[in-house]
Amino acid sequence: MKLKRLLTWALALTLGVPALALSASAATFPDITDHWARTYIEDMTAANMFKGYEDGTFKPENALTAAEALALCARAEGIDENTMTEISDDWEDEVDDILDGSQSWFYREFAVCLETGVLTTSELRSLAQSDALTEPIAKEDLAVYLVRAMQLGPMAERLSSYPLTFQDTSSISESKRPYVYLLKNYGIVEGDQNNDFEPDRSVTRAVMATMLSRAIDFMEERGTSPDLPDYTSYDFQQGVITSTPTESSGGALLLTLKSDLTGETIGTVSLPQDVTVYENSMETTTSALKAGRHARVCLNSGGNAYAVRVSEALEELDATVNGIEDEYLAVTADGEGYSLRMDRFTQVQIGSTVGDRSIVDASAGYTDALCKLDDQGRLVAVIFSGGTQEAEGVLAGYSQNTGTIQVTGIDGATRTYTLSDDVTSTVDGMTDDVNAAYVGDFVTLRVSNDDGTVVSVAVDTETEYVQGSVKSVSYSSDTNTISVTDLDTGRSKTYKVSSGADITYNGESTPLRNIKDDYFVTLRLSGSYADMVAAYPGSTVTEGTLTGRTFDTSDATTTLEVTLSDGSRVNFKLDLSDPPDVERDGNDSSVDRLRTGDQVTVTIRYNEITKIEAEPQSANVTGTVDRIIQEKGGSTLEMTLSDGDEVSYTVSSSISVTQNGKSLSLSSIQPGYRLGLVVEDDGQVVAIEVQQAVNSSNRVSGTVIYVNTSDKYIYLQVVDEGGSEDVLTVNVPSSATILDVNTGSELYLRELDPGDVIEANGSYENGSFTATVVLRQ
Known part of the structure; x- marks a missing residue:
């Protein structure tokens, strides 16, 4: 196993002259025949970890430099060649910048060290700037790097007790004692003949071979391997374990998870009996799957679980956001700074939007972040608050009365946004108020992540945008063109597409030839050319x-x-x-x-x-109304349920109240009504159906919203006793009389308009109000 683990690595690690090493086949050296570390040296040379010098010797007492020791720690990870190449490519620029040509033949190994957590970029920079990479490495420093290479770094950092029995324990740096303790505890290091650790002593090739061989044996036995989120592609499910897994009739373990962000149950995963479970990056048993712990279930291409990585309950950091750069989040919590990496497993919530790191906007100005870390220190979940997110498109509507605007995004969906009370707005970079005159112009919004209101609007009247459906795309040796049909007028127009145009489909770059007829498209024009073509499904x-x-x-x-x-x-x-x-x-x-x-x-x-x-959702609670307390913004219903329990629910005035498919006002509900409620898990009532009503008021008044002349009903906006607005359906049969109180003239239903104030006299029948006389004020 060890040879297989290390075969892809082939470094020549002699002191200062790696290019002049002997062939890897030289596994026995004349100067180690009677050496105490002979077995370990031969083990490591057979695995291509070490090689001899050009004179055929091993020189076991030669000291290793820090660069050589770090390279060996990288090799111990056992990463395959393809992944190593990907890692080194991703880190190449940063490593080259740090090293500035120094020890550059090790840049691939340094890249692996950075990716797997053997050392940080600041540590590598400090080593390079102080020329420590070319100096012999002290034994206590190697202890830190080797423990991290064994993926036990987070365990060392969490230790609160790490008793050591070395005679020279007091000479070991306090910060490095947890690492030395783990190496001693797992049999990687021992004391010398005097039971000394000798923390400041330079590490020889013999000592390194010994520690490395034992460490690799430990990793093989425990199934330890680095967890590389961005260099794996398997699907996964993750969350908090709700209870001890139960066994199905087929023998599989059923593991139920709830969201790390919302706490809602997200599903049950079936684990085979031979599933591999990792804790602290080491293989363990399914007994580690305990309620309250975090689990990431790894799924194969068939969607079946093959491994679970489990952590203790996530640690929460209530932090202040200092900045975001690439995938790194800089925060401060309790006076301490953290740089947290958002990998592909990191769950993100911004306002009500939940997703992965792709939804994070570095320019959003988030102020706070609730960070949830596993016991490996990985950022599993983060909830951002404060700040804004961007939305853009063509202004489709503006209402001063409601303080809302409608924007048709580049994806073709028209969304309604509420303007905040202190919204700022600019037109072509100059401060100005937004109004309906700018309908058709392009707008960029910043939308609050906290309440969803628009905090700023920027209108661009100078750049022309076109939205519509693609009629055709044509190609020529000179200029490609795209014909777009305006959805409002039905007229089509052809536009030239510039050679360097930004062309996307569903947000992803694509050639123009992939833009098909009937796609919805947004064009940005520069002169007579389209320099942006953003297409979405029709x-x-x-x-x-x-x-x-x-x-x-x-x-x-x-x-x-x-x-x-x-x-x-x-x-x-x-x-x-x-x-x-x-x-x-x-x-x-x-x-x-x-x-x-x-x-x-x-x-x-x-x-x-x-x-x-x-x-429709089915009612899950039924009962009879005992008392109603009307308040501003809603009401409290005191009820006796079907099982005899007495409860109360606070409901908003905007809640849906119906009977037999018709809308009722919340204020029309009276004591004695029998109701069916749709109640969510958190106790929130989302809908009310009147199952049996009692007689109510014979008069309602309000403002007409909409008149349906074919089905003969009116949507009426009414105000209840608590001052809350509601919407009521008023049936107006042909037999009803409609009068204008100002003129005394009789009206037809079609003559009532939205905005008219009316009083309807009639009665409730089976919870539905039917008018006999309608008076327009």
Whole structure:
């Protein structure tokens, strides 16, 4: 195993003259015949770790330099040649900058040391600048590097007790005693004839061969190998173990995990009986899979688990963000600075958006970060707060009344954003207010990660952007062109594409030939040429939970808020006079019957919503209302449940209240009503269905939002006793009388307009209000 582990490495490590070493076949040397380390030396020369000098000797008492010792520690990792090449390529510029030509023949080994944690860049820089790389290495310094090479560095750093029995223990630097302790504890080092460790003594080739051979044997026995996130490609699931794994009928272990970020259960993974479990980078048993610990389950190409890396409960650092550079996050916690690496396993949450390190914006200005570290010191999860994220696209709408703007992104989706009270705005770099006159111009937003409001808007009226569907792409020896159909006018226009244009599809660079007809595209024009072509599929599908719905009386629209599985929210604005096709529970339906809590699938053709499919959630709590306390922003319902328990729920005024598919106002619920509630795990009520109602008020008043003349109903915005706004469906049958109180004239339903203030007199029947007389104020 040892030969196989090390065969890919072939260094010539003689003192100062690596190019003049003998062939690796010289495994026996005349000057080690009676040497105490002969077995270890022959072991290491057979494994190509050491080679002899040109005179055929080994020179066991020659001292090793720090550079040679570090190179040997790198070789001990057993990394394959291809991965070593990738690592050295990635680190080449930084290592060359640090070494500045010194010891450059070891740059590949130094790269491996940096990647695997044998030493840090600051340590390597200090060694290079002080010329210590060419000096003999002290035994206590080697202890640190070798323990790190054995992947036990984090264990050493966590030790609070490390008793040593060497006679010269007091001579060992305090910071290095944990490393020496681990080497002694695992049989890598022993005391000399006087039981001294001799921490300051130079390490000879014989001593290095001995320590290295024992260390490699230990790593082979324990199954130790470096965990290299960015040089592996396996799929994985990770999270906090919820309970001791249970055994399935087939003998597999069922491991249930919950999110490190949200705490929500994310699923159960089946582990085969022969699964390999690692703790502290060493193989252990499945008994290490305990509740509260963190586990990363490694999956093969078939999606089956083959290994689990387990850590103690994650350590949390409530930190201040100092900066982000590439994949490194610089933070300060409790007065101590940390540089934490975000690798491909790092989970990231920014506001309500959850993802991997790709969602991190180095220019966002995050102020705080809750960092969660495993017992190897790796950044497993980080929750950023403060700061902003960027959104950009073409301004599609602006409403001063609601303080919102609509932006059609370069992906074709139109999203609604709320402007913060202190939003700053510029137009072509000059401070100016945004208004509807800039619809059609390109805008760049900075959106708060904390509350999702827009804190700044930058309008660009000087650069021309074009959005539409691709009609055709043509190629010629002179200039390529792209024809785009404007989705509003239906007219097409052809644009030249510059030779150096930035061309992308779904955010990834691609040749122009890959841009197909009917894709949604955003062009940026420079003169008569398009220097940016950003294409996305013509149709997109968004799936999530309907968590909010607001109405705008100024333009008879409703905005749906959909929360995606990653926690992010997308807003869709619908024109109530020309709504998309709606299916609910598999049946043809309408926009007014969509309810918060519905699982929805929204299909967008270019930037227009064409279909909404909804699946209602089933009520999981039923009971009778005993008392209602109305407050500003919502109400508290005191109820007796079906099982006799007495409970209370606080619900917001925006919650969906329905009966028989029709909207009711929250204020219309009365004591004695029997309700079915959709209640989430955290106790939040997301929807209410009135199952049985009692008689209520015979009069409602409010502002008309939308009039449906075919089905004869009105969306009415009402204000309850607590001052909260709500939306109520008022049925207006043909038999109802509609009057204008100012003129006394009788009206048709079609003559009522959004914004009209009305009073409807009638009655609730089965929880639905039906008007007999409607008075327009």
